[in-house]
Amino acid sequence: MKITPQCALGKGSRGWWLALGATGLFCLGMAGPSRAGIPNEGPYRVLPAIRRGNLTIFPVVAAKSYNTSQLLTLDEGIRSGEVVVTEAGNEQGLVRGEHPVPYRGGAEVNRLVLYNNSGRPLLLLAGEIVTGGKQDRVIGADRIVPPKGGPMDLSVFCVEPGRWVESSAKFGSMGAQMAQPSVRTPAMVEQNQSEVWNQVRASNARMTSELAPGMMHGEMAGTSSYAKVFASPPVQAKLAEYGGSASEQEILTQLRKSGAVGVVVAVNGRVAWADVFASSELLAKYWPKLMRSYVAEAMTTSSTGDVAEMSEAQTFIGNLNGGREIAETEPGVFRRTETVGEGYRVFTLHGLSVGSDFDVHITKMTD
DSSP: OOEEEEOOOOOTTTTTTEEEEEEEEEEEOOOOOOGGGGOOOEEEEEEEEEETOOOOOOOOEOOOOOTTOOEEEEHHHHHHHHHHEGGGGGGGEEEEETTTTOSSSSOOOEEEEEOOOSSOEEEEEEEEEEETTSSOOEEEEEEOTTEEEEEEEEEEEEOTTTSOOOSEEEEEEEEEEOOOHHHHIIIIOOOHHHHHHHHHHHHHHHHHHHHHHGOOGGGGGTOOHHHHHHHHHHHHHHTTTHHHHHHHHHHHHHHHHHHHOOEEEETTTTTEEEEEEHHHHHHHHHHHHHHHHHHHHHSOOOOOOOOOOHHHHHHHHHHHOOOOEEEEEEEEEEEEEEEEETTTTEEEEEOSSSSSSSSSEEEEEEE
């Protein structure tokens, strides 16, 4: 895959400049503050909150929705067998763009190889967990893989500190769980394996401390696996306190009825995260694993009883601009943009192929 740095240059009150990075020349653009300090509502509007314990979810509706039926999800691709993942060290002659990657004779922590053998573009989201091989991994950045694409070097981060022994030669996706926001953040922002491991350890420790000592048995005992901890019966029972699968479906029904394309999420009254898609259908495909990621964040955060206001959520999603912008492009496939504002970051995945020339997924997080 060839990533071409790209930036749309605009003249703002604070100017712009160019910088040289690891992938080549990229652009850092400065945008001025919102008019009179009032955030622009923009194309998105929040609806009244849905609350589950210390978790608050604000549905987000958009001025425009798009046809996303051509996009294949990782779960769909792995289930059908059309998407294949393997260890990078087991793939000789791997090609990244036009440059061959030498065979090293062994698996590598932060690399997997992916084939999209389907006739549809494959959508990968940061935070999706790929299980199997010598470690479970989390995808570190949103991207689109073209039809019949591969072998492709898939940059990932391990979420199982302490294991480097193959559990299964077959890779799969953790369809019922996505990495919670506090684990996704270091993968997306810092791109730092040590920080990802630190957050996994902290999350696992907080989770096990929430459970009675007698419940810490079986597959949870001594495991460092983020996936195994959250798939274990004790944790699933804890998840059920937030309503479990019945609550997921109930909320999804509400989201569908309102035509929501995304959500703004608050824990303990603090608005901290948003996931917005190009269509209600795409949100629905990801909803179960997204909902569980939000619940996991709420479960591993001490409750304070505070409640977020609707106006706070609107302010959060209404401002997607920032002071600095970095964009990377795979020509004809996608453009991925990171926008840095004061106290927050916005990651936007924009499709570039015919039929998908729109913002496919937007993530906003607080720093």
